[in-house]
Amino acid sequence: KKQFDYIIVAVGHFSFPNYPTIKGIDNFKGRILHSHDFRKGTEFKGQDVLFLGGSYSAEDISLQCLKYGAKTVAMTYRSKPIKYTFPDCVQRRSPIECVNKDGNVVFTDGHIQKFDAMIFCTGYLTKFPFMPGNLTLRCGNIVYPP
DSSP states (O other): OOOOSOOOOOSOOTTSBOOOOOTTGGGOOSEEEEGGGOOOGGGGTTOEEEEEOSSHHHHHHHHHHHHTTOSEEEEEOSSSOOOSOOOTTEEEOOOEEEEOTTSOEEETTSOEEOOSEEEEOOOBOOOOTTSOTTTSOOOSSOOOOO
């Protein structure tokens, strides 16, 4: 029997997509997916696409959708905007307030817009379903060593 000070669990954590709560999301009439399920930009040809998120996935996938013919691409965020300077054809939007009864997205600055698709680029939930409850880390969505 051995005793260890620390155990490293290196199994990856990109299996449980994070979908933040958005008031009225059930009213949205278009396609909703997470970057985890994105496969190719051609699926969004001729569509108005909203990207939620402020990091590399949102940047990469939005530009790929534009490259393959998305009609428009808009970016929004929860806490802070991406610091990357996008081409002029990428719309920058304030955070989402809600999705109204017509299925349009209402932003905190009062702007209202219809989209064909929403792609959540909002990271992943940290879960360890293979570990017994008494050993599972109690953490938010970010794990750092003590």
